[in-house]
């Protein structure tokens with residue numbers, strides 16, 4: 355897949371495209387992307403995803419802090435798992451937000467060579483967002499652009515959406531979130547210093563600082579995870595929370611992972627963590643000994659769960 359910007363758009367061949375934020379690149383998005391690819395192949399055109407380099411709401415409201423399922427680099431990484439030929443990164447600006455749907459479609463046609471535009475079932479664009487598919491079709495006719503509509507992907511009677519997946523993650527329902535994503539929810543981060551207490555109780559924990567500030571964190575609690583260090587994959591047990599048993603200096607919430615069958619120095623290393631199972635909520639124990647005993651039980655649980663996965 356090739357990344358295209360406004361500056362390199364001249365090189366884009368005539369294409370079938372769809373447009374959106376695609377936060378999560380979940381199964382609903384994948385369903386739409388497959389249709390784009392199928393039509394593009396049938397029409398002998400290139401296939402293209404048009405997305406924004408920053409969240410549109412963030413540009414319009416500087417105080418808005420999105421909770422993202424995928425930051426830009428992760429989104430591009432997920433797009434790479436699809437057969438799409440091109441990804442256009444549009445810089446969403448205030449000027450762009452002022453364009454009418456017709457003006458926007460004219461740019462898609464003239465600058466990005468969009469011959470066929472696929473519109474997701476609930477997608478609206480153009481200033482005010484008060485126009486819909488019927489109007490897009492009319493403008494398409496005037497511009498010489500075919501406009502097609504995609505249906506929603508329904509699973510368990512609900513349409514798969516980024517909002518639905520966010521709420522699953524915030525409830526700690528990793529299984530449902532992963533099922534709707536079509537892959538395991540993951541986090542990229544850097545290992546930073548912690549209290550240096552973990553090693554003294556036999557459970558060194560790598561403290562992870564997410565690379566993307568806007569990344570949505572699943573609910574506080576303990577999870578079975580896979581940890582990727584370079585190309586190596588390890589099993590791990592991860593805690594998101596405030597560590598109430600030892601948090602005497604009121605540190606903010608942290609993400610810590612004890613990696614099974616690993617020894618070594620990880621400080622400043624980049625790691626990727628994939629969330630697989632929610633194990634239990636975080637608890638304030640009466641003593642560090644009680645916490646350590648629980649960590650030993652967690653280790654048994656995690657081993658069992660991950661062995662079942664093979």
Ligand SMILES: Cc1cc2nc3c(=O)[nH]c(=O)nc-3n(C[C@H](O)[C@H](O)[C@H](O)COP(=O)(O)O)c2cc1C
Pocket residue numbers: 548549550551552553558559560561576577591592593596597598599600610611612635636637638639645649652
């Ligand atoms: C799998 C796992 C589960 C944890 N569960 C709890 C918990 O229930 N309550 C708590 O206060 N801290 C919990 N912690 C955090 C520990 O208090 C923390 O890892 C330990 O104090 C070491 O901190 P350090 O890495 O900053 O030295 C957990 C950590 C891990 C890795």
Ligand SMILES: Nc1ncnc2c1ncn2[C@@H]1O[C@H](COP(=O)(O)OP(=O)(O)O)[C@@H](O)[C@H]1O
Pocket residue numbers: 545546547548549550551552553554557558559560561611612613614615616617618619620621
């Ligand atoms: N099995 C392991 N899991 C996690 N971190 C490990 C492991 N073995 C060694 N380490 C290293 O030890 C550090 C964690 O030790 P710890 O005493 O908890 O210190 P900190 O409080 O700085 O996290 C990690 O950042 C990593 O460099």
